[in-house]
Amino acid sequence: MSEEGDIKEIAKSKRDWEGSTLKRSLDALPERRKAFTTTSSAPIDRLYTPDDTPDFDYFKKLGLPGEYPFTRGVHPTLYRSKLWTMRMFSGFGTAEETNARYKYLLEHGETGLSVAFDFPTLYGYDTDHTMARGEFGKCGVAISSLKDMEILFGGIPLDEISTSMTINGPAPVVWAMYIAAAERQGIPSTRIRGTIQNDILKEYIAQKSYIFPPEPSMRLIVDTFEFGSKEVPLWNTVSISGYHIREAGSTAVQELAFTLADGFEYVRAAKERGLDVDDFAPRLSFFFNAHNDLFEEIAKYRAARRIWAREMKETFGAKNPRSWWMRFHTQTAGCSLTAQQPENNIVRVAIQAIAAVLGGTQSLHTNSMDEAYAVPSAKAVKIALRTQQIIAHESGVANTIDPLGGSYFVEYLTDRMEEESYEYFDKIENLGGVIPALKKGFFQKEIALAAYRYQKETDDKERIIVGVNEYAEEKPIEIALVDMDPEGERKHLDRLNRLKKERDQKETERSLDRLRRAAEGEENVMPFILDCVKAHATLGETCGVLREVFGEYTEPIIY
Numbered sequence: 001m002s003e004e005g006d007i008k009e010i011a012k013s014k015r016d017w018e019g020s021t022l023k024r025s026l027d028a029l030p031e032r033r034k035a036f037t038t039t040s041s042a043p044i045d046r047l048y049t050p051d052d053t054p055d056f057d058y059f060k061k062l063g064l065p066g067e068y069p070f071t072r073g074v075h076p077t078l079y080r081s082k083l084w085t086m087r088m089f090s091g092f093g094t095a096e097e098t099n100a101r102y103k104y105l106l107e108h109g110e111t112g113l114s115v116a117f118d119f120p121t122l123y124g125y126d127t128d129h130t131m132a133r134g135e136f137g138k139c140g141v142a143i144s145s146l147k148d149m150e151i152l153f154g155g156i157p158l159d160e161i162s163t164s165m166t167i168n169g170p171a172p173v174v175w176a177m178y179i180a181a182a183e184r185q186g187i188p189s190t191r192i193r194g195t196i197q198n199d200i201l202k203e204y205i206a207q208k209s210y211i212f213p214p215e216p217s218m219r220l221i222v223d224t225f226e227f228g229s230k231e232v233p234l235w236n237t238v239s240i241s242g243y244h245i246r247e248a249g250s251t252a253v254q255e256l257a258f259t260l261a262d263g264f265e266y267v268r269a270a271k272e273r274g275l276d277v278d279d280f281a282p283r284l285s286f287f288f289n290a291h292n293d294l295f296e297e298i299a300k301y302r303a304a305r306r307i308w309a310r311e312m313k314e315t316f317g318a319k320n321p322r323s324w325w326m327r328f329h330t331q332t333a334g335c336s337l338t339a340q341q342p343e344n345n346i347v348r349v350a351i352q353a354i355a356a357v358l359g360g361t362q363s364l365h366t367n368s369m370d371e372a373y374a375v376p377s378a379k380a381v382k383i384a385l386r387t388q389q390i391i392a393h394e395s396g397v398a399n400t401i402d403p404l405g406g407s408y409f410v411e412y413l414t415d416r417m418e419e420e421s422y423e424y425f426d427k428i429e430n431l432g433g434v435i436p437a438l439k440k441g442f443f444q445k446e447i448a449l450a451a452y453r454y455q456k457e458t459d460d461k462e463r464i465i466v467g468v469n470e471y472a473e474e475k476p477i478e479i480a481l482v483d484m485d486p487e488g489e490r491k492h493l494d495r496l497n498r499l500k501k502e503r504d505q506k507e508t509e510r511s512l513d514r515l516r517r518a519a520e521g522e523e524n525v526m527p528f529i530l531d532c533v534k535a536h537a538t539l540g541e542t543c544g545v546l547r548e549v550f551g552e553y554t555e556p557i558i559y
Helices: 004-019 021-028 095-107 146-152 171-184 200-207 214-231 243-247 252-273 277-283 294-315 344-358 378-393 408-430 434-439 442-459 488-502 505-520 526-534 539-550
Strands: 085-090 112-115 162-165 193-196 238-241 284-290 328-332 363-365
Touching (some): 085 095, 085 162, 095 488, 171 193, 171 214, 171 526, 200 434, 214 238, 214 252, 214 434, 214 526, 214 539, 238 252, 243 252, 243 284, 252 284, 277 284, 284 294, 294 328, 294 408, 328 344, 344 363, 344 378, 408 434, 434 442, 505 539
Parallel strands (some): 085 112, 328 363
16 A cells, blocks of 8 residues: 555554644544444444555555456446345244235335245154244244245245345255246256355354255255256355344354354365366355444455455465356344334444445345344345345435445454454364364354453443343333244144145155165265155155255254
């Protein structure tokens, strides 16, 4: 940014300012706090100048949008050509109820779909399993069979919309259901677009909706990479997720570093299979959180793009520039929403969404104000969608690319995020890699310590949460919550029972046997899973076969 002589002059000028102008001001009016920090508790200085980024090389660190190292974005025109995809994370109750919610959101301007599944589905159980009791449709939609998937997307042309599905342990099975549902609409797999989360490593680290041990889980993920690159070329076969790591209580740097480390692990595993990195890397995508600290979040996204591009090019040898791109979805921070004064959450979400847009996200989900209580009501989710639309069309922040590029503060934060991420990469490497590190509890302990520090700062009022530990009010909640069909579970179970009675039972069993043999061997299991789904094997039956072969993971006790 500046020559060495200029930097020295600026540093001297700053010291002079601190001894004169600043000192007089502080003597008359001391600062509000002894120390200022980010949401992640990182210290923030009073003022940033070129002295804070003395080795700044524009072309090495920033470059131009659409060019390596992509700090300023992966697209040359970004939102001036196409706004981000507005993709609300939605799902509750039956497939019919969620289908109606999708149509409601599309009518109000949503531009992509995102599926939230209930707990039984996330763990690969059918609704009639004893482990599913009491959990039907509460945190997402219940999907037990191809029939449910067809109803979920009934009347929605799957070649005209992209769909993201937040599913991990049973991701290959749910993805196969989507592919089969599209085929039944007459749409070949080569024309469907979307994403399966399929990020099992962060499940062991944070969210805990795993099924199988890490090693066979990694095999399944590489199977989806290989199958997708050949059969479903427009599909993102993984969404490497920091979102749940952050929701578990991590700092922004931990979210960034652990997510990228997971991404590197997937690339290594695929290369060890013998896949060409440029065949699958362009379809790797990411998923980040947008928390309250505007500048910290923007710096996180910028650092993420730079690190990923460098590592894909220089460490993994990718030659296709598309393999260097970090494309990511962002969701505003659900963990930041408060049950107290829930309307305040609209403001929090707006700030978080602006951070995501200023950071160059490709798609965005904005949380609804009532999510500290339940899945969103129709009114609350429409307000959340309107928040994105106001940012897109009225705020002006989408009119230029990386508008904070060159800010001394933002560039300093971006550099710091990058440096601290590499410190974490070294620690993970010294522990033997991601899987050994998670078995030793490294990630879990780091996140737990960060969450404890954040909560203590809140309890001690070093961190003010409006409406919670300051400006609190004593009055009952007055917002309407979502109404769910009280007969939904019975209807779903009736459909599941009918399917089991009416299907070709022998063909279903043959398909499951073929899957078992493939899983016991080394073949890619995706074609066999797809056959099971088409033969109307249920989610629970298909995952059950894989449970028999692979076993189930039990997390070690960590102190």
